[in-house]
Amino acid sequence: MGLLDGKVAIVTGSGGGIGREHALALAAEGASVLVNDLGGARDGSGEGHAMADQVAEEIRAAGGEAAPNYDNVATVEGGQAILQGALDAFGKVDILVNNAGILRDKTFAKMDEALWDAVIAVHLKGTYCVTRPVFLHMKERGEGGSIISTSSTSGLEGNFGQSNYGAAKAGIAGFTRCLALEGQKGGIRVNAIAPVAFTRMTSDLMGAPEMEKTMAPNLISPLIVFLASDLSKDVTKTTFFVGGGKISEMRMTRTEGVTKTDEGGLWTPEEIAARLPEILA
């Protein structure tokens, strides 16, 4: 008996890296998995079938159920085709993991429109393009569902040279918090993860060779299995940090603040400056 017997999952960008581990882990718990991957390079250039085919084959060889899919998450047609691929192969979708991603790092001074648009398209618009048809399908089916999207500390805490990627990743966290409220009525849970792992995306940034083991991408996936399963039936609207064996919650907090009551609540800039330590406390 697996935790996800009878469930169907879509994992975008699961032809390699963290997504591949998600697909293997979900399948090992009994889920049928649509292995989506455009099959391009780290910067999003190129495409091919080999990556998705290989992971789907790996799952089948281990006795699981999988089908490959090569559509692009960054277009509305691609998102629709990804849902259709899962429906054609398995008849329904219970779990969506938005994981596909690319990198085009540059300092903001060199961040031209093409670098900005490419990264926003795959991460932020891609999350919209795949989630919308799947969300509508889940609502229509009326059996709930679990949607897990991939944010990043780069957006939630900030990272030098990643204004495009950070904007997209913080957007995904905001998207998650809003959609979670809309999903509640239909039992559709919506959560996000901010992972850290040694993959082709980060190998040159992480450097130290031992990190290949200590920050291995398979360390991320148990959280995905948990969030996909009924073990997390009360968990929604939450963003988790996960990596290297550590799991924690990433919170957007509002400080206690200071309320001015005289003058109808109208602050002067000088008053704000004087009370800034209390406002930020």
Ligand SMILES: NC(=O)c1ccc[n+]([C@@H]2O[C@H](COP(=O)([O-])OP(=O)(O)OC[C@H]3O[C@@H](n4cnc5c(N)ncnc54)[C@H](O)[C@@H]3O)[C@@H](O)[C@H]2O)c1
């Ligand atoms: N590795 C980390 O430390 C880290 C940190 C924070 C966030 N993330 C996020 O985790 C996710 C997985 O990253 P990874 O480290 O495994 O990198 P990766 O490059 O190994 O995996 C990303 C996958 O997405 C696929 N992909 C790219 N564009 C696509 C598109 N348009 N349509 C379909 N598939 C597409 C790629 O082919 C690739 O297989 C990404 O969203 C990434 O931003 C990773």
